[in-house]
Amino acid sequence: MAAPKKSVAKESGQEKAGSPPEFTKEQELKALRDMLLIRRFEEKAGQLYGMGAIGGFCHLYIGQEAVVVGMQMALKPGDEVITGYRDHGHMLACDMEARGVMAELTGRRGGYSRGKGGSMHMFSKEKHFYGGHGIVGAQVSLGTGLAFANRYRGNDNVSVTYFGDGAANQGQVYESFNMAELWKLPVIYVIENNRYAMGTSVSRASAQQDFSKRGASFNIPGKQVDGMDVRAVKAAADEAVAWCRGGNGPMILEMQTYRYRGHSMSDPAKYRTREEVEKVRHDQDPIEQVRNRLLAAGASEQDLKAIDAEVREIVNEAADFAQHDPEPDPAELYTDIYR
Amino acid sequence: MPIQVLMPALSPTMEKGNLAKWLKKEGETIKSGDVIAEIETDKATMEVEATDEGTLGKILIPEGTADVAVNTPIATILADGESAADLAKAPAAPVPQPKAAEAAPAEAKAEAPQPAAKAPAAPATEPLPDPEIPAGTEMVTQTIREALRDAMAEEMRRDGDVFIMGEEVAEYQGAYKVTQGLLQEFGARRVIDTPITEHGFAGVGVGAAMAGLKPIVEFMTFNFAMQAIDQIINSAAKTLYMSGGQMGCSIVFRGPNGAAARVAAQHSQDYAAWYSQIPGLKVIAPYSAADYKGLLKAAIRDPNPVIFLENEVLYGHTGEVPKLADFVVPIGKARIARAGKDVTIVSWAMGMSYALKAADELAKEGIEAEVVDLRTIRPMDTETIINSVKKTGRAVTVEEGWQQSGVGSEVAARIMEHAFDYLDAPVARVSGKDVPMPYAANLEKLALPSVAEVVAAAKAVSYR
Numbered sequence: 044m045a046a047p048k049k050s051v052a053k054e055s056g057q058e059k060a061g062s063p064p065e066f067t068k069e070q071e072l073k074a075l076r077d078m079l080l081i082r083r084f085e086e087k088a089g090q091l092y093g094m095g096a097i098g099g100f101c102h103l104y105i106g107q108e109a110v111v112v113g114m115q116m117a118l119k120p121g122d123e124v125i126t127g128y129r130d131h132g133h134m135l136a137c138d139m140e141a142r143g144v145m146a147e148l149t150g151r152r153g154g155y156s157r158g159k160g161g162s163m164h165m166f167s168k169e170k171h172f173y174g175g176h177g178i179v180g181a182q183v184s185l186g187t188g189l190a191f192a193n194r195y196r197g198n199d200n201v202s203v204t205y206f207g208d209g210a211a212n213q214g215q216v217y218e219s220f221n222m223a224e225l226w227k228l229p230v231i232y233v234i235e236n237n238r239y240a241m242g243t244s245v246s247r248a249s250a251q252q253d254f255s256k257r258g259a260s261f262n263i264p265g266k267q268v269d270g271m272d273v274r275a276v277k278a279a280a281d282e283a284v285a286w287c288r289g290g291n292g293p294m295i296l297e298m299q300t301y302r303y304r305g306h307s308m309s310d311p312a313k314y315r316t317r318e319e320v321e322k323v324r325h326d327q328d329p330i331e332q333v334r335n336r337l338l339a340a341g342a343s344e345q346d347l348k349a350i351d352a353e354v355r356e357i358v359n360e361a362a363d364f365a366q367h368d369p370e371p372d373p374a375e376l377y378t379d380i381y382r
Numbered sequence: 383m384p385i386q387v388l389m390p391a392l393s394p395t396m397e398k399g400n401l402a403k404w405l406k407k408e409g410e411t412i413k414s415g416d417v418i419a420e421i422e423t424d425k426a427t428m429e430v431e432a433t434d435e436g437t438l439g440k441i442l443i444p445e446g447t448a449d450v451a452v453n454t455p456i457a458t459i460l461a462d463g464e465s466a467a468d469l470a471k472a473p474a475a476p477v478p479q480p481k482a483a484e485a486a487p488a489e490a491k492a493e494a495p496q497p498a499a500k501a502p503a504a505p506a507t508e509p510l511p512d513p514e515i516p517a518g519t520e521m522v523t524q525t526i527r528e529a530l531r532d533a534m535a536e537e538m539r540r541d542g543d544v545f546i547m548g549e550e551v552a553e554y555q556g557a558y559k560v561t562q563g564l565l566q567e568f569g570a571r572r573v574i575d576t577p578i579t580e581h582g583f584a585g586v587g588v589g590a591a592m593a594g595l596k597p598i599v600e601f602m603t604f605n606f607a608m609q610a611i612d613q614i615i616n617s618a619a620k621t622l623y624m625s626g627g628q629m630g631c632s633i634v635f636r637g638p639n640g641a642a643a644r645v646a647a648q649h650s651q652d653y654a655a656w657y658s659q660i661p662g663l664k665v666i667a668p669y670s671a672a673d674y675k676g677l678l679k680a681a682i683r684d685p686n687p688v689i690f691l692e693n694e695v696l697y698g699h700t701g702e703v704p705k706l707a708d709f710v711v712p713i714g715k716a717r718i719a720r721a722g723k724d725v726t727i728v729s730w731a732m733g734m735s736y737a738l739k740a741a742d743e744l745a746k747e748g749i750e751a752e753v754v755d756l757r758t759i760r761p762m763d764t765e766t767i768i769n770s771v772k773k774t775g776r777a778v779t780v781e782e783g784w785q786q787s788g789v790g791s792e793v794a795a796r797i798m799e800h801a802f803d804y805l806d807a808p809v810a811r812v813s814g815k816d817v818p819m820p821y822a823a824n825l826e827k828l829a830l831p832s833v834a835e836v837v838a839a840a841k842a843v844s845y846r
């Protein structure tokens with residue numbers, strides 16, 4: 044596959060070049076469905092947490108749905124995905140089953156890790172989803188290693204490595220950047236800038252707040268992308284995928300996004316105003332954007348309601364399964380330590 | 383059918399909360415995502431968001447109600463087209479509870495990590511008076527969270543070179559609210575929020591300590607200190623020696639260690655054994671509120687690097703702390719937490735909760751256990767352990783960490799070296815199981831030690 048012109052990919056920083064390429068109706072419908080599935084799934088997870096059916100930490104992805112859905116639309120089977128602990132959306136976007144994810148959240152034997160991993164630790168070899176990591180920044184080196192394996196084997200797979208604005212300050216991120224560019228590894232670093240790392244806003248933690256420039260000293264091209272517009276995400280992803288598959292090395296995509304909920308369920312979120320959250324929700328909601336475009340293009344409320352109903356059905360079935368599936372067999376305590 | 387809104391659990395450890403405020407009135411329309419109420423827990427005020435659309439039907443728990451149990455219905459939401467007349471139909475929304483859980487061995491976590499809400503850390507039997515506390519001293523009841531905060535505040539008032547840095551320690555008031563109020567009292571020069579860069583800020587702390595400052599470096603949990611462990615060991619612990627005594631570093635690394643509740647393998651490790659191996663480090667792992675305070679003050683004053691291991695589950699527990707102008711507990715001294723003549727139980731930190739409860743159980747069966755709280759892991763107070771074992775002739779160690787090369791193994795080796803001829807049975811070790819911490823509730827219980835295991839071990843070494 045041909046690499047894009049270097050000059051295009053090279054430019055860092057804000058690109059306010061009007062609106063992104065239009066989606067076809069099919070693309071709009073798919074994006075809507077996939078984002079709604081994540082939204083409804085996360086709302087349900089929040090409810091189950093409130094009921095005590097889910098324990099420990101539970102980090103919801105509500106508000107950020109356009110990022111994984113848009114990225115995934117540019118990938119092909121075989122491309123790897125890896126992320127941190129805010130991972131439910133990534134797994135659903137990778138086509139992992141809602142019931143398996145939900146059952147892992149409730150710690151049951153039908154969960155993707157058979158109940159042993161929980162919200163932060165799920166994997167699917169089959170779907171090339173490599174987790175699900177609890178140590179902030181660790182997935183960045185791991186994702187770089189996935190890209191290393193692709194290059195070693197000479198295949199054309201790309202590793203999509205997601206991490207947050209907070210994680211972007213970890214040292215191993217830069218050690219990874221250097222190796223990735225030095226060895227021209229096919230890795231897309233997707234920095235999900237949702238403006239906060241726990242209670243710390245980007246401006247209180249980061250000397251360089253333009254994350255697309257974080258690879259500048261290694262000559263890694265980067266772009267800032269409107270992560271609330273699924274079309275913009277898809278367009279940037281297409282470009283980055285072509286760049287990586289073309290053997291040009293890594294690329295950084297800073298996704299400008301927002302999380303509506305607290306960092307985890309137990310975050311009182313006193314570090315930002317209710318108005319701030321309301322404004323993003325009202326003006327930029329990724330799902331509403333697609334809905335409005337579809338309606339403007341003549342889709343009926345009825346059609347859109349049908350999608351919502353289909354998605355709710357999947358989520359309810361998953362929640363039901365996740366609450367009734369038995370806990371792991373006690374013998375599982377000692378399995379999977381070695382093989 | 384109308385939907386019931388239940389009192390939500392907002393953290394892994396919440397059992398009840400206060401319904402502080404209703405933000406919607408009966409009859410008001412609600413969209414998914416609307417904040418409908420505010421709830422207060424011991425840690426924070428939280429907002430309750432609606433996940434369903436409709437109209438707020440009836441408020442079942444009025445605002446200002448305290449101690450509402452998680453899962454109590456607090457309101458009903460009417461869907462489009464429903465009226466107040468439908469309210470009677472609202473289902474009770476039961477939460478199916480897992481079956482296998484009941485089959486799990488009786489206790490385990492049930493007695494230990496039941497956090498925050500109730501149960502003072504104190505055992506049923508009166509603890510022995512602490513020799514560090516003069517007789518007649520007035521005591522105040524505090525949470526361990528407050529005892530830690532007071533220890534830091536007192537030392538920061540006393541010495542302008544003491545400062546604290548870490549993730550979320552300042553504006554957020556601590557991820558677990560341990561540094562509450564410090565930013566307000568001492569300002570941003572001395573209470574410093576860092577980026578998420580453990581390796582980097584630990585090194586910055588060590589460097590500042592080499593230059594003579596006295597940093598307290600908070601790790602959000604010790605699991606994340608693994609990012610920084612090179613600076614802790616290679617730079618902090620070894621520099622005094624490598625410089626022929628010219629340059630040491632007075633620094634405290636502190637934060638929660640070990641298992642919390644359901645946070646799985648990467649967030650549940652006990653590092654006591656890891657750090658206890660390192661010459662040049664001191665390692666403290668207290669259990670009682672008074673020790674938390676007095677030992678943290680000692681750690682901050684100590685001219686060496688000190689690892690101060692806390693426990694998240696204990697933060698909300700209360701205990702008696704002496705009301706003294708300057709209460710400091712010496713590092714390196716164990717304490718007899720309960721006297722007995724039949725068997726010695728050696729433990730520290732969270733392990734003490736199993737040890738003390740087991741001692742109560744054993745007493746009912748006529749076995750008088752002596753419980754030694756190590757408090758400091760390094761330097762270890764061998765003398766106190768050995769004196770006790772010489773008296774009882776039997777010993778059990780208790781820890782949540784892993785057994786191989788664990789602290790219990792070290793205790794057992796010292797007993798063998800110094801009291802072999804006094805032993806009537808081999809030393810028994812009760813520990814966390816030899817597995818990464820699983821997430822599932824039933825497996826997590828099995829992975830941790832239990833009171834029953836301690837009781838069984840004490841009986842086994844007593845041949846009973």
Ligand SMILES: Cc1ncc(C[n+]2csc(CCOP(=O)(O)OP(=O)(O)O)c2C)c(N)n1
Nearest residue numbers: 129177178179207208209210239240241606
């Ligand atoms: C090494 C390490 N340090 C600290 C933490 C605790 N922690 C978990 S998530 C988080 C914030 C991360 O923020 P960001 O990278 O922006 O991702 P977001 O949560 O916004 O998705 C912190 C500090 C951790 N899990 N690992």
Ligand SMILES: [Mg+2]
Nearest residue numbers: 207208239240
């Ligand atoms: Mg963030």
